[in-house]
Each structure stands twice: as structure tokens, then as C-alpha cells.
Amino acid sequence: MKKIRKYSVLAMVFALMFFSCNKEEFELNSEIAQVGSLEGPVNDTRIQIDPENGESVTFNWTPAQAADGGLILYTVLFDVESGSFEEPIYSISSDNKGGGTTLTLSQVFLNIIAAKAGIEQLTTGKVKWTVKASSGYQSKVFDQSLELSLTRPEGLAIFPKYMYIHGSATEGEELSDAVAFKEIVNELPTDNFNPGVFESISKLTPGEFYIVDSNNPDSTVNNYYLNSEGKIRSGDQATSFTGEEGVYRIRMNLSAATISYEKISDLELYIFASQVTKAELSYVGNHTFESTNGFFDFLNPGDPEAPDWLGWEEERYRFKFMIDGTQTYLGSFHNEAMNASLVEGQSAYNVRPTGEEPVSYYNVYFLGADAGYWQGAWKFADEYNGAPFTVRVIFDPKADHYYHEFELN
DSSP states (O other): OHHHHHHHHHHHHHHHHHHHHHHHHTOOOOOEEEOOOEEESOTTEEEEOOTTTOOOEEEEEOOOEETTOOOOEEEEEEEETTOOSSSOSEEEEOTTTTTSSEEEEOHHHHHHHHHHTTOOTTOEEEEEEEEEEEETTEEEEOSOOEEEEEEOOSSOSSOOSEEEEESTTSSOOSGGGOEEEEEOOOOSTTOOOOTTEEEEEEEEOSEEEEEESOOOTTSOOOEEEEOTTSOEEESOOOEEEOSOSEEEEEEEETTTTEEEEEEEEEEEEEETTTOOEEEEEEEEETTEEEEEEEOOOOBOTTOTTSOTTOOSOBOEEEEEEEETTEEEEEEOSBOTTSSSBSSTTOOOOOSOOOSOSOGGGGBOEEEETTOOTTTTOEEOOGGGTTOOEEEEEEOOTTSSSOEEEEEEO
8 A cells, every 4th residue: 555655656746747847848938039021111112191092001021930939919110210219109000900911001190100200291201110029028129120201291190189160150159169079080890080080060150260279278279271272271260161050060181181061950869660750859059969858658569650570568769860961870889689889898788778887878879871770779768668858969079979868857
């Protein structure tokens, strides 16, 4: 028996020694053993930047290698002509979330890089670029760098947090009451905005307005105007609005130096299953639409408004409206099955709200005219079944997101 125990102990010791040796033998080494080489754009490539119509530029390089053969992630670095890349003016992950050996970069971003390098509008200057390879906690910048000669167009490239308009054509006559615009970003899969597009939902009347980047009279205020060619230019001249009085989705594209106006009307809350409107919202100012006479009895099989196929109690809704004469939709982040979110960072919430739902449940998104039949649904809370209510849609540029809210009358 003692011999058996002795042999068992020896076996355990040898096993531990074996695994310990193996652990040392296969220990990962994430150091960058070899960097790659830059391939293109070739040195001193000249690019006339055109944010509106110019094709994307592809940067490419050969792969780097980690000592352990592990995954390499790449970041493309940009710097001024005399820079060392220790503090690059701009950096961006490569294609495929950093895993690719290419970077496809729109000319909007080239314009931003040029501006950060100090290249003024309508002038030419140089920047240089290289690649940083990373594996685990190790990283190494390629030995090589290449130069680009960039010519900037008219228009801004580095954007403020907000833009503003004020004057007789707007809801804010004075600078301190100026109407705010926020920069919009891509959220839904169908969104395709370039940087520098600012938006505000607000009322306009025929008259004049001024474009500024601050509503604080005590701060440095940069002034802009719209010239006869429809381009945004620096200057404190007034811009004339000659369209019809109404509520507009106003988009200020600073990259392209343009402004667009799309008239909004007939905003309604309707029920998916019956397609029946349950609240007609009117604009009440300050980016807000409101109805104080909403009412909805949840749909049940056999109800006069219920479709023949309905076999359950139904309470899903969204909003529809007209924009420049085309019907389009406002909805939630939900997919058509309401079991997943179409917006990154949000999670489906497909039960009736009880007060425990996340604040973002009430976010509203411009879904477009071609949204799926059931896309973007919300559900009414139980207390609104058969009860008069007020509903508001609030396009506040300074809120975390556009949203809607209810209250019982």
C-alpha cells in the first residue's frame, strides 16, 4: 500500500513538472517581430479634396508579424510634414475593425486631416502617414512613412459642438435665443451621413437669419452666411429665407458648405395593426410637436378597427409624417420582430413599459419612407388603455437624443 502511495506521489510530481515545462514552452510572446511596409498611396500623391463627389482613398500596406503568430491590429497615423508620429494629428483603425491591411477613407476625413495639419481652405499642404501595428499590449510603428499633398476645398472641416441661427426668420431673434443645431451621426443601418452635417427641427418664416457657432455673446462668435450660389461663407452678412412659413428639418452640411430645408407636416401617432391615427400632433415651438387629445382603446379580436387576422390584444404604435410631400416614419430602434435593436448599444425591450424600461426606449429615429411595415415599434403602457393622453415628440438638439413622452390628461 505504501509503495502504491509512493508511486502515486511521484506520478503527480512528474505530471506537474510536465505541465509546468509545457506552460513555459508555449508561453505567448506578443511582441511585434516584423513590421510591414507601406504600399499606397505612393509618396507625394496629390489629392484635390472633394468631400461631396470625390472617391474614397485606399491606404494599403503589407502585414506585420507577431512573435507568437497572433492577431495583429492596425491603426493608421497621420501627422504634419515635420511630425514624428509621437502625437499624431489624427489616427483611425484600419478596415475590418482594425484587422485589415487597408484603410478606406472618405474625402470628408481627408479634409478633416488637412485642416488639423493647418492647411487652410483653397490652399495646398502636405501631411504624412504611417501605420502602427499592435498585438496584445505590444505595438510598433512602421519604419516607413509616406507623404500626401492635399488641396482643401471651401467649407469647414473641424466642427463646433453646435451651430446656431438667429434672426427674424427663426424662432430666436437675438443671439442669446438662437436656434441650436446638432451634428448628426449614423445610427440605423440605412443612415449614411458624413461628418459635419448639423440638423435642427424648427419653424421658419420669410425673413433673414444669421449663422453662428455660439449663442454666447461673451464668447468668440464666428459668423457665416449663405452666398448667392448657396454656399456657406465666413462673414456677418444676413441670409434671406424666402420659402413658405412652416416647420422644417434644416440640415447644415459644413463639409459641403450647403444648407437644405425640408418641410415637415401632418405628424401623427398611429397603430400598426389598424393603421388608424390616434393623435395628431401640432408644432408648439422649441423643437416640439404636441397633441393633447390622444385616445386609444387597445385593439382586441372582433373590435371594429381590428383586422381579421388579429388574435391577441394589440398596442404597438409609431409616428408618420410628411416631409416635402412624401410620407415617412419616426420610430424606435427595434427591428420588425421587436426582438432586436437596429441601433448599436441598444437592447430590445418588447414588453409594455412599466417605468422600469430604459430612458432610451423613448428615443425617436428618422426611419425614412421605406421603413419595414412593423419596424420601429413601441408599446403603450397599460395605464393608457382607454384613457385620454397628451403626447409630445421633442427634437431637442441639446438632449441626449430626440425622444417622445406621454402623460395622462
